[in-house]
Amino acid sequence: MGRMTVIDMSDGRGQGTAGTGEPPAIALRGVRKNFGAVQAVRGIDLDIASGEIVAFLGPNGAGKTSTIDIILGLSHANAGSVAVYGIHPRQAISRGLVSAVMQTGGLLKDLTVAETAEYTASLFTQPRPVAEVLQRAGISSIADRRVGKCSGGEQQRLRFAMALLPDPELLILDEPTTGMDVEGRRGFWAAIRQDAARGRTVLFATHYLEEADAYADRIILLRHGKVVADGTSSEVKAMAAGRTVRVTLANPDQAALLAIPGAESVEVRGETVLVHASDSDAVARYLLTQTPARDLEITTRGLEDAFIALTSDDTDEPSNTAGGRP
């Protein structure tokens, strides 16, 4: 199963607008982080380009929050380097280039919603107006409510509003919908998606597969502090699961189908033929050009299956023999 780790750093992604030599939004090189004997991050290399919407997906303890803390300058890597728009994370925060929505806490109960935003706004040199960010986060109507009286979802929208104040180029969200009900989660993501449409770079950590699938252009799957898969959601699914090509074909030649490069197994159910393939394109091309197959359909396994396949502990990964995992 070692084939899953397909991380190609040489494709030029992360170089920003091609050819200009501008630094990427985030550049991590060989980043490691230990907490005592526990290795939370075990060597992550990553480039995230401007305008990408990226999900850090992984189970608890995969190193998502540790990596985000390093990107935000909240903790220091034990090894490796991190740059945000080519500068130190702390500088990027001071200049309002990057802001973050943290998991929980981080609010004062005795301030109102508007006061909290006003407080935060006063710290930046060129903040957006408080009224504007409250409106964009959908909490204008509760501006005068004490934070302590707000629901979890409202508090999270307030954190989002605060993160919008510097009009950041990069927005980082660490498990932003933890503890929200379904409706709250949907509303929150609607606000984020509307915002991201303006071209902001977004990095969010989640262990909700459907969130990563629905909202990210790119999914980075983390396990045990390492990147185990990196690509679009369909690429990640394909890495773990391959695809299934389904056609209607009378009298199929099972042996010939199995001989197609990339075909892994063939199942025949009357006139319906299912070919499980690691290279579904090759199989589809063969079926459509060399046989009278019709009604061709390519499906991937759900992201959930890919997630389990890629992050489960029995996955064979040679470099993962050292102890000290929580």
Add this chain to the structure above:
Amino acid sequence: MTTQSVPVPVPDVSTRTAPGMGGFNTTVLKLEIRRLLRNRRTVIFAMIIPAFLFLLFGLNSSYANLRAGHGNVSAFILVSMALYGAVLATTSGGAMVSIERAAGWSRQLRVTPLSPTAYVVIKILTAMVLGLASVVVVFLVGMGTGKPTMPGYLWVVSALCVWIGSLVFAAFGLFMGYLLPTENVMQFLGFGLMLFAFGGGLFIPLSQYPHVLQTLAKFTPLYGLNQLVHAPLLGEGVQWTWVVNAIVWLAIFAAGAVWRFRKDTARV
């Protein structure tokens, strides 16, 4: 691997600037003071209790009108209670960092341009504003009763001495706030300050204590301060041991606060 349909222009980092003075500004100061005044327990601790204690002890006709230096005993007790209120106020102000750390607010501030040093400066200034409010309230209540008498300039000088002296306890509050990450820090500190107040002779003159206790009391943190703030009223000069007591305790609290603060910012 990633399909990126629209090329997004890379932001020009140089157009963005960081704020001066580590993000320190008056809006934050205003909101911090508003928060303190909104906290009913802080207001009761720092203003109502000291004023009430003055009304309880400062008006007793059997001693209130006795002479005390340039004024009377009632004025002496007024200064004591103002000091008690001011140190409660500045300690509460400093100890707010404890509540903010427990709530994760300090961590939230780390993803803003506010520097840790600017944050501490804001906390100290907020504590001092509350301390001033406390002194003013206690003195106004005292003035309202008409009992304390002292020359006009001594009202101002005594109030200033109390207020400036309470800075020692802003450092104490910060130290404790960084040491004890709990929402209930003031419950401990309120009790501790009461012991300090007895030790410093704010409630009962030290001369009425047994000899051993009198000697011990001279090493407690409110002893030197209490003697110093009464010095203008009594007009009997200043003993160097008072100054040493106040300065040593200020140094201890400030060093403790800096030590915990450094640890805190390194860890987060």
